[in-house]
Amino acid sequence: MVVVGAGILGVCCARFLQREGHAVTLVDRNPPGEGASFGNAAVLAVESVLPVATPGIWRRVPRMLADPMGPLALRWGYLPQLVPWLLRFLAASQPRRVEEISMALAALLEDSIPAYRRLLAEIGAEEMLVRRGWIGAYTTEAGLTGYRPLAELQRRRGVEVAELSVAEMRQLEPALDRDLAGGFYYPDVGHVLDNYRLVLALAEAVQRDGGRLLRRDVTGFRLGPAGVEAVETTDDTLACDAVVVAAGAWSKELARRLGAKVPLDTERGYHLTLPTPNIELSRPVYSTEFGMACTPLAGGLRLGGTVEMGGLRAPPDWRRAQVLAARGRRLFPQLDTRDASRWMGFRPSLPDSLPVLGPAPAAANAILAFGHGHLGLTLGARSGALVADLVAGRRPPIDLSPYAAGRF
Numbered sequence: 001m002v003v004v005g006a007g008i009l010g011v012c013c014a015r016f017l018q019r020e021g022h023a024v025t026l027v028d029r030n031p032p033g034e035g036a037s038f039g040n041a042a043v044l045a046v047e048s049v050l051p052v053a054t055p056g057i058w059r060r061v062p063r064m065l066a067d068p069m070g071p072l073a074l075r076w077g078y079l080p081q082l083v084p085w086l087l088r089f090l091a092a093s094q095p096r097r098v099e100e101i102s103m104a105l106a107a108l109l110e111d112s113i114p115a116y117r118r119l120l121a122e123i124g125a126e127e128m129l130v131r132r133g134w135i136g137a138y139t140t141e142a143g144l145t146g147y148r149p150l151a152e153l154q155r156r157r158g159v160e161v162a163e164l165s166v167a168e169m170r171q172l173e174p175a176l177d178r179d180l181a182g183g184f185y186y187p188d189v190g191h192v193l194d195n196y197r198l199v200l201a202l203a204e205a206v207q208r209d210g211g212r213l214l215r216r217d218v219t220g221f222r223l224g225p226a227g228v229e230a231v232e233t234t235d236d237t238l239a240c241d242a243v244v245v246a247a248g249a250w251s252k253e254l255a256r257r258l259g260a261k262v263p264l265d266t267e268r269g270y271h272l273t274l275p276t277p278n279i280e281l282s283r284p285v286y287s288t289e290f291g292m293a294c295t296p297l298a299g300g301l302r303l304g305g306t307v308e309m310g311g312l313r314a315p316p317d318w319r320r321a322q323v324l325a326a327r328g329r330r331l332f333p334q335l336d337t338r339d340a341s342r343w344m345g346f347r348p349s350l351p352d353s354l355p356v357l358g359p360a361p362a363a364a365n366a367i368l369a370f371g372h373g374h375l376g377l378t379l380g381a382r383s384g385a386l387v388a389d390l391v392a393g394r395r396p397p398i399d400l401s402p403y404a405a406g407r408f
Contacts, residue, residue, distance in 0.1 A: 001391070002027060002231045002238055004218050004254060005246035007037040008195075008377050009369055011202040012384030013244050014211060015119055020388050024211040025238060026203065027218055027231065028247075033199030035248050036376055039271045039343035041293040041304040043134065043284050044116070044190035044378045046109050049157040050150055051101040051353035052373070053093035069323045071291025075310030082309055085265045088351035088408075097352075098153075104354055104402035106157040108379060111397075113190050115381035123205045128198050131190035132283040134293075135169055137176060137183040137331055143289045144181045151184055161186050175279035175332045191284050193298040195377060214238075218247070220257050227363035228258070242365040242391055249312060249346035251356075251370035259362030260405035264371055266312055266346040270321040271304035272328075273297070273343070278336035290327040301335075303328045307347075316344040349373040357383060357403035359390065367391060368405055 003014045006028035014024045026032070064072040074082070092101060113131065120126045138144040151161050162185045169183050170176050192198050207213055216233035221243065223229065231238045245254050252264040277300060286293040292305035303324040308317065321344070325337035350356065350371040360366035367387050372379050389396045401407075 001025065001242050002240040003244045003246060004028070004231065005248060005251070005370075006030070006032040006199075006203060006213065007035045007246070007248050008033070008199050008380035009246040009248070009372065009383055010244070011199055011206060012119065012380040013246050013369060013387045014206045015202050016384040016388040017391060018206060018209055018211060020392055022391070024206060025240075026206060026211060026213045027216045027233065027238065029215065029217040031215070032203035032213065033196050036269075036345045036347055037199045038196050039269070039304065039345045040195055040377050041271070041284070042192050042195040042295045042297060042302060042377065043293055044113055044129070044192070045375060046112055046188050046190070046378065047154060047159045047161065047186040048375055048378065049102045049106045049109065049154055049159060051092055051098055051105070053089050053351070053353065054098055054150060055093055055095050057093045058090050069319060071289075071306055073306070073308045073320065075308065075314050078310050078314070081311065082265065085263050085351050088263055092352040100402070101352055101354060102153060102157055107398045108382060108403070111385070112378055112382040115385050119202065119381050123201060125198075125201050128192050128194065128201070129190055130193065131188070133185055133187040134189040134191070134284040134286060135164070135173060135183050135185050136286050136288065137169060138181045139287070139289055139330060141181045144183070147184070147288065159186065160188055173281055173283070173285060175281060175334060176285070177331055177333050189284070191295055192377070218254060221363070221366070223363060227365035242367070244367045244369055244387055244391075245360070246369040248370055248376070249348040251348060251368070255356070255360065255368055255370070255405065258360035258366045258368070260356070260360055260368060262356055262371070262405050262408055263351055265309070265349055267349045267373065268308040268310055269304065269345055269347055270306055270308070270316070270324065271302055271343045272321055272324050272337065272340040273300050273302045274335070274337055274340050275300040276336055276339065277301035279332050279334050285331060287327070287331060290330075292324055292327055294328060294331065312346060318342060347373055347376065354403055355379065355383070356405045357386060358400045358405065361406060
C-alpha cells in the first residue's frame with residue numbers, strides 16, 4: 001500500500017491503513033510535515049460548515065483585490081490561469097449551492113476531533129490536542145452585522161455558536177482590545193499545540209509499526225487490469241496493491257494520470273510566529289475582516305492566514321506576512337511582534353470548498369484525498385478513517401458523492 005504525500009492527510013491515511021493491517025509506504029519529495037502542514041493555523045475548525053464563497057461575494061472580491069495587502073490578493077500575471085477556477089468559485093456562491101456545500105461540510109466535520117483522539121491515544125500524544133473553543137472578533141459593527149446570517153446558517157447545521165459583547169469576549173480573553181464591536185464564540189473548536197510536531201509524531205508511529213518513509217518525487221503510475229500496479233518515481237518503481245494520492249497542492253497532475261480532471265489550485269497562506277508575544281491566550285481568536293487566525297502554540301503565538309492566488313512558482317511576498325503584525329496589534333494592543341519567524345505555504349483548494357475524497361475514475365484501487373483548503377488539519381484524521389473504509393471495501397458512514405472527483 002503506497003500513500004503519496006507525507007503531510008497531515010498522508011500520515012493520517014497511513015496510520016488508519018496500518019490499523020487495518022496494511023503494510024504502508026509513505027512517499028513524498030520532502031520530509032514529513034514540511035508543506036502546508038508546517039505552518040497552518042493549528043485550529044481544528046469543526047464549526048467551519050460555510051464555504052469560502054458565500055452569497056454576494058462577487059460584490060466584495062473586486063474591493064478586496066484592490067488592496068494588495070488585503071485578506072485576498074491576486075498575482076495579476078496568474079489571472080489567465082485562474083479564470084476557470086474563479087468562475088467555478090463564483091458559481092459555488094449561489095444560495096442553493098451554499099446550502100448543499102454546507103451540508104456536505106457538516107457531514108465531513110462531524111467526527112473530526114474524535115478521529116484525532118483515537119489516533120493520538122494510540123501513540124500517547126493526547127496532550128497535543130486541546131478543546132477550548134475559539135472566538136471570532138469583529139472590529140466594526142458592519143462586519144459583525146454582516147456575519148450574523150452566516151452564523152444562522154451554521155446553527156442550522158447544528159453548530160453551537162453564541163454572540164458575545166466585547167466585555168464577554170474579554171472575560172474569556174483579557175488581552176483583546178476594548179475597542180471592538182463584538183464577536184462570536186464557538187465552544188466545540190479545538191486546536192493543537194504544535195501542528196508540525198503532530199505530523200512528525202504520526203509519521204514516527206507509522207515507521208515504528210513497520211511502515212516505510214521514502215523521499216521520492218512521484219511521476220506517475222503503472223496501470224493494469226486491476227488498477228494501479230505500481231507507483232513510478234524519479235528513483236524507482238514501487239509495486240503496490242493500492243495507492244492513496246494525498247499530495248496536497250501537488251495532487252492535480254497525479255489525479256489527472258488516474259483519470260480525474262479537477263480544478264485544483266493553491267491559496268498561498270502566510271504566517272508569523274511570535275516566540276514572546278507579551279500576551280496570553282487560552283484559545284484561538286480569528287478575524288474574518290483581516291483573514292487571519294491567532295493561535296496559542298507550545299512555542300509562542302501564531303498569526304496565520306490571508307489568501308494570495310498566485311500558483312506554485314511565484315516567490316513569496318513577505319509584505320503579506322508583515323502586515324499580519326499590524327493586524328494582530330489591532331486585536332491585541334499589548335502584542336509584541338519582535339523576533340517573529342515567517343512562513344509561506346500552499347493550501348490545496350477547490351473552488352467549491354469541498355475536498356476530493358473517493359476512488360479515482362481510472363483505477364478503483366486508487367483513492368484520491370486532497371483539496372481540503374482551509375480544513376486540511378481539521379479533516380486529516382476524519383479523511384484518513386474514510387480512506388481506510390474505502391480501501392477495505394466498507395461502506396463509509398457518510399455519503400461521499402459530494403466529494404467525488406467527477407463532480408467537476
